[in-house]
Amino acid sequence: MSRDIAVVAFAQTPHKEREDGLSEVEMLAPVIAEVKERTGVDRFGFTCSGSCDYLVGTPFSFVSALDAVGAWPPICESHVETDAAWALQEAYVRLLHEEIDTALVYGFGKPSQSDFREVATQQLDPYYLAPLGPDQVSLAALQARAHLERTGATEEDLRAVAARSRAAGRNNPYALHLDDPDPGEDYEVAPLRPYDVAPLTDGAAAIVLAAGDKARELCERPAWITGIDHRVDAHGLGARDLSRSDSARLAGERAGARGVEIAELHAQFTHEELILREALGLGEEVTVNPSGGAMTANTVMAAGLVRIGEAAARIHDGTADKVLGHASAGPCLQQNLVCVMEGEPRG
C-alpha cells in the first residue's frame, strides 16, 4: 500500500519536574483540545494512545483518559502500553490500509507520583534480573561504560551532550530550564553524573496524522512521513553488545535516516545520544535535539512522541526539509523507533 501520510499538528504541555495538581486527564484535555482546534477536526478516523499502568500502580489507567477525547458517538480506538510513538506507528499503519484520513495520537505520564527508577525495575526479566533489583540508572551506567570503553569517548564528551541539550532546552518554553552542567558533580552511578541523567517530567502530548489531500487541507506544510520503522533487541543485557544499538541501526536503515538535517533523539542519558548518533549514522552536520531533547523534557510514555512532534514542527515552520524523530523503550535502548519526515511529498 502506498499512501502519503503526514504529521499535521502537534501539541504538548509544559513538561514539569514537580506535579502541579492536575490529574492525567486534566493534563491531557487541553492538549487534545489544542490539536482539535488547530486542525478544525473534531472526529478522527482512528485514535491511539500510549501510557503505562505502573506509573500510577493501578490497572487500566488509560480508560479514564478516554474522557478527554470525547468518545461519543463511539470511536475506533486502541492503546499501547509503551511510549506513544508506538501508538503513532499503529495509527500510521491504519491510515495505510483503512478508509480513513485522520488519526489522533496521544501519550501522557506522571512519574512524579512514584520513584520511577525503581518502578522501571519491574520491566526486567522476572527470573534473573528483577529479583536483583537493578534500577534504570544503574543499568544505563553499565551501557555508558561499555560504550565509552569501546569507542574511547570520554566523560567530557558526555558532559558536552548535557551542556548542549540544556542550552537548547532553555530556548524551549515547554522544556525544563536547567543550568549548565557542573563538572564538579559527583557520580550518580559511575560513569554517569546527575547531569547525564534526564530528569523525569510530568506531561502530555498529542499529534494528528492525516493522509493525502486531507493533510494538505489541514496543514500549510505537512511533515510527510517518508519512512517509519521500529526494531527490538534481545532483552538480556549480556545477550547483546551493550555498547551499540543494533535495533536503532536497523530501524534507521529501514526508515531512511540518511540525509536528515535535524534529528530529535529520545536519549534519556547523555551516552544514549552518542550510541544513537552512531547507529543512525548522524554526522556532525546534523543538528541533534534543538528542542533540548528528552534531557530537558522527559515525560515518560510521551517523550518519544514529543521527539516526533518536535521534529515535525521543524518541517511545519520551514526550518528544515528532512527531519528524524526517534523513540526508545525498554532497558538500555532495547527497542527503537525511527520516523523520517520530509517537507514535500515523494515523487
Place this chain on the structure above:
Amino acid sequence: MPSSPNHVLEFPGGYTRSVGPVIGRFLSELRDGRLMGVRTASGRVLVPPTEYDPDTGAAVTDEWVEVGPAGTVQSWSWVPRPRHGHPLDRPFAWALIKPDGADTALLHALDMGVHELGAKPPKTLTTGMRVRPRWRAERRGHIGDIECFLPEVAVITAPTRLEYRLRPGRAQDRFLEGISQGRILGDRCPVCEQVIVPMRGLCPRDGVPTVEEVELPHTGTVTTFAVNNIPDPRAPEVPFVSAYVLLDGAGMTMLALVAGVPADRVRMGMRVRAAWRPRREWGRTMDNIKWFEPLDEPDVPFERIKDYL
C-alpha cells in the same frame, strides 16, 4: 512399651562394612557430588548401582554413566508424622526417584517444605514430579551425602512493593473537598447539559470542559443492583447490595452500597438517601458516605429509570 528401654542392641562404634567396587565407586562419586550409575550388558543404567543386573543376575559392565542429578518421582509415600531416625523431622515424602539417564530408581526422602505435623500430602506431590538432590556440605561417602531431594524449582515468589503518592487532580480534589464538608458536588456539561457526578471537570461524552458546579441532594433512586454473596471489606455483611444510584438531578448513576434493608427487599426504582458517617469521622474520602439507605417514598416506575441503565 515401657517408657525407657531395658535392653539395647548396639554394636559399639557401628558395624564396619566393606562396600566392594561397585557400591564403593558409587559412594565415592557421591562424596564428590556426582550421581553415577552403572551400565548392564543389556544397556540399562542402574542407579543405585549393584554388581549385578537385577533382572538376569549377570555381572554389570565396567561402564559408568553420570546421571541426574535431577530425576522424576516414580512413586511416593507421605509421612505426616516422622519417626525417630527419619531423615527429616517435619512431614516429608519417601520417593522412588529415577535420575535422568538412569533406568532404575533410588529411594530417598523428599522434602516438600514446611508442613504442620499430621498434614495431608501437598497437592504438588505427584508421581512424575521433578526433583533434585540437596547435597550435604560435609560429605563422607554415604547415601546420606544427599540430605534429601527437593522439588525442582517451579515457582519463585517475587515480592514487590512500589510506593506512590497519587494526587486526585483538580476536579476530583474539589469533589472530595465537598464530600469532606458533607456535600455531593457535580458539574454540568455545557453541551449535553447533564450533571456529571462525581465531578470530573469535563464531560466524558462530549469531551469538553464543564463550567458550572452543581450541588446535588443526598437522595436518589436505585436503577439496578446486584446482591453480592462474596464478602468485601467495605461491605457491612454478606449478602450485601451494590447498586447504581441516580441522585436526584444527576444525569448519571453512581455505584454504591445499599444497606439498612434486607438484601432481598431491594428493588429497582427504590428511593434511597445517603447515610453519612458521624461528622467527627469525616475525611477527604468517599468513605464519609457509608452507604445508601431506603427512604420511605413510593418506588419510581421502571419507565422513568430505564434510560439510566
Place this chain on the structure above:
Amino acid sequence: MGEPCAVIGVGQTEYRTRRLDVSMAGLVREAAWRALQDAGLDWGDIDAVVVGKAPDLFEGVMMPEAYLADALGARGKPLLRVHTAGSVGGSTAIVAAGLIHSGRHERVLTVAWEKQSESNATWALTVESPHNTSLVVGAGGYFAPHIRAYIARSGAPTHIGTLVAVKDRLNALKNPYAHLKIPGISREMVESTPMLWEPIRYLETCPSSDGACAMVLASERAARRAPNPPAWVLGAAMRSEPLFFAGRDTVNPRAGRDAAAEVYRQAGITDPRRELDCAEVYVPFSWYEPMWLENLGFCGEGEGWKLTEAGATALDGDIPWNPSGGVLSSNPIGASGMIRFAEAALQVRGMAGEHQVDGARTALGHAYGGGAQFFAMWIVGSDKP
C-alpha cells in the same frame, strides 16, 4: 481494507488454573510454536511480532514484552504490545492483521496471554487509587446489575443464564484445550451452585486461567505456501466509548452495535444469523449471550433470550455460539479475546476437531472489555475476499 490477510497458523496452550510447569516465556512459546507448526514455519520466517495482554499487574512484570522479545524470536524485528483491557486479545489480532493489510509485512506472529496464577485476578483487576470515588466489587459486582437490568428490560425468564452455562460447558468437553470440563453438566448442577452476585450463579461465571493463544497471519502470497487451509479476514472493527457518562446504555452499549455494523459492512453481511455459520463471542457471564445476541444484531432487542432458549446457539443449532466452550470454560483474560478470534479461524479452516461446526465457512470472533465499553470483532471466511 487493503491487501488480503489470512490466518495460516493457530496455536493454543492447555488452559489451566495454574500452569506451574512453565515460565511466562514457556507459556507464550508453547502457543507460538504450535501456531508456527500449523503454519509450517520457523521463528526465522516471521517478519514482526504483536503481543497483547491485559494489566501487567497480573504477573507483576511491567511491559513484559520487553523481556519476552527474545523468547518470541523478535530480535531485530518490529515488536508491538497492545493493551485495550479485556478486548485486548481481539484488538491485538486486528493490529497484527493491519500489518498484513497495509502491505508492511508478509508473515506476522501474534500472541496474547495471561498467567493469572502469578498473583490473583481479583486483586490485579481492582487495585484502586486512594481517591477512588466508586465502589466496585469484582467484575461480577460491576456487571451483575447490568444483567438484572437486561432481565427487567427484556422480560427474560430467570433460567436463561443456566441454559447458556450448560451449553458452553457441554461444548468445552469437546475442546482439548478447555480449562473447566465438568462431565455430566446439567441444569440441576448449575442451579444448585450459589449466587455469587445475584443474578449470577457460580457456574454461570468464567474461571481464572493461565494460558496463551497465538496466530500466524499472512499475506496472500505467503498464505499460498501454507500447508493447511487459511482463514481469510473478511472484516475487522474496533469501537470504544467512555465508561461513565449521562445517557450511557450499559445493557446494549452503542460501541458494540457500531462495531458490529462496521464489521458486517466490511464483510458484506446483512443478516448475521443467517449468513454466519458460527460465532465465538466473549461471554464471561452466561447472561451475556442473550445480551450480545441483541447487541450484535442476531435478533431484535429483547429477543436474545428466545434464541438461547430455543437452542439456536447450541452446537447443533442454526447459529452455534462458542462451540469451543467460550470464556465460560477458559479465561486467561489477556488471551480470551484472541482465543475467540482464533477459534473462529479454526472453524472456517475446518480444523476445530470435535467441536467443529459442520461446513462452517464464515465465522465471527468477538471480544469486549472494560465496563463493556471496548469492542473488537472480526469475521473470517474460507474464501478469499
